[in-house]
Amino acid sequence: MKLAIRTEKLSRRFGRTVAVDGVDLAVPEGAIYALVGANGAGKTTIIKMLMNIFSPSDGHAEVLGTDARHLAGKAFTRIGYVSENQEMPEWMTTGAMLAYCRSFYPQWDAALEQQLVRQFDLPLKRKLKHLSRGMRMKAAFASSLAYRPSLIVLDEPFSGLDPLVRDELIEGLLDRAPETTIFLSSHDLGEIETFSSHVGFLEQGRLLFSEEMPILSNRFRDVTVTLERPSSLPDNRPASWLQPEIADCVVRFVHNNYKEQITERELAEFFPTARSFSLDPMPLRSIFLAVAKSGRNQRSSGANEARRINA
Incomplete structure (x- = not known):
């Protein structure tokens, strides 16, 4: 079984506070893996270590076969990343932002971009700073899906969104599921239960279990x-x-x-x-x-x- 994400005893401390404590993850290629837990459980810290934003205090992480500490530059052309607090160039219009991103990804699919624009009903001529939170998340999703990444990493992507927007974003993700691995963090259990293939439960920095969803439900x-x-x-x-x-x-x-x-x-x-x-x-x-x-x-x-x- 090939793994898109693998960690061994991954840990992160901030001073005397242990945010992540010896986490072993194994995310198969093609999975829709949901890492769940309460706010403050350590989900965002794990994702930031996977994305080489934080360095581990101990342990090891691999993303698409590469040591996460070496992820940079071209490696991110294979990874889509959207966070709850996504920073975006607010002075740009939606269309200009997509055009700007397009130049960084050789495999950018213009036809898919147009499909996502229609699917999410994106206002291309409106500045990002004038968009609602839901529409900004749609724009972030479009810019991360249009280059067909091998891995999509999402940090609390549905937090604070109304049900209609959540459904539209989930539909956009599921359309890409046959060709990519999806790894997301969430505390919204009702949402992830409907579409995740695997689930891991994090509490106070420790992974209590990690299983395929049907196996978990059956036991x-x-x-x-x-x-x-x-x-x-x-x-x-x-x-x-x-x-x-x-x-x-x-x-x-x-x-x-x-x-x-x-x-x-x-x-x-x-x-x-x-x-x-x-x-x-x-x-x-x-x-x-x-x-x-x-x-x-x-x-x-x-x-x-x-x-x-x-x-």
Whole structure:
């Protein structure tokens, strides 16, 4: 499997603050990979290291087979990059900006440029400083897609945009998907769930998981067990049960390693007198909340135990 992006123990510190902590990424060529997490999780810092804007404090990153620290000049003719706070020559008209960019990319596709202008309904004679945020993002997308890059890197591209503009930008991306790799960061889980092929979840600078979207969706279930009489949670319950809780005759938890027949047999063994079992698929947002809350609870328990030992 050829990789468009690969990192090994990628880390970045700002003084005593660890922004990215030992991240291992493997983004296959042709993937639509979404790196998700809350604001401040380290997503933008990772992208800036991939784009050689920041140097890693530790570890290594490769982009299209090149050490990210050596990306410069012609290497960027194969990479499209759009950030949430894209800087643009505001004094230029949209048309002049596209013409200016055209001269830097030998593979610029004039026919595709015109297609994107029509698709995004770009006002070519209007100055960029007079465009709405949504229209400015459309112009940035057009200037980054028209030269058919091998890799498109997007940092929070849909933040603050209305649903119609987001849909138009996503459609423009998906049109390019057969010929490129797309790597984007986002905290808008509902949007990326509809079109991403792979997803990585970043929290406090650490990558908690990185998987193909169908595999991730298939292994998580929201489990509800209805008992015949009030009971307690099993002491020897598996680590794959996240956030277990019990109220009267109802047990609820998130199962993070669901395997159809095996899991159902396991539940029957733990709850032999159960009246019913419900194992429901979960949306991406619910999966991330379960993983994040479970991780925070574990860290809190570890900190409390450390304080008890040191007391």
